[in-house]
Amino acid sequence: MYNSTNDLFEPYQGFIRGNMFKSLYDNYGKVYDIKPMNEQAELLTYLDMFEFAMIDIGLYLDVFPNDANMIAIYNNIKNEKNKIMEKYEENYGPLTLNSNELNKTPWEWDKTPWPWEV
């Protein structure tokens, strides 16, 4: 069960469906694309999709912890995610309190919009 990468959607396709695993996808009408309005939103979409892939594959690995192939996929995605995260924070400010961008004065954590603010 789920032993090959063929069973997974590509990260973006999985993200917009809310599901990385083809066998669990319950098609319910239209699939909605994310339409980023600017470069920042586009980079955030890349981050969102890798972060999502980690969440979904992580749940699978909680129940099937011996799937070495899936653990390798998880780690590849994590490396991609880390690269995008670093690039995003460099350009647009901190996303977590671990960010390298938090060494400046004034404190930058509260300078960028909160995610529910449009």
Next chain:
Amino acid sequence: MFKYIKKMEYPINIRNKDLKMAKNLLAQYGGPDGEFAASMRYLNQRFSMPDERGRALLTDIGVEELNHVEMIAAMVMQLMNGASKAELDEAGLTPQYVQHDHALFPVDANGVPFTATYIETTGDYIADLESDMAAEQRARATYEHLMSLTNDPDLLGPLSFLRQREVVHFNRFKELKDYYEKNMNS
């Protein structure tokens, strides 16, 4: 320990005000099968799961549901953005306004406040997992009802994402329950 990432699990960018949908969406904020209840239920039940698989799955799904609480909250706030008293009244939100102004408060679509009984914990891991599976199915059905009430793609995108997450969580809970039934002598 929980740490915040300053982004949504899935972006919420709603451009059109819709007070009726704001009220309807409260079902998934403070309702019995809402995201708030789901998150608290799993984060509470994980302490009595019998092995590392259960503790991991209930923790990770419980945390993911916190992301969904945040998405629903953002949707409700954005749908209500700039609403006048007359508009709130027309959508049946005057009682909400009287007690909470334009603030969020965990109630269901009928205004019934969140209650701890939604956290449904028995201490029997099979009973808890079956209850979790049922809760995911009820939440999936609620998302389908919500999707049938709007044509706004800004809402349909996140609602269809959240609906599919219920399907995935249902399946993972079921896989865990099947594993326990096969491997645990309870």
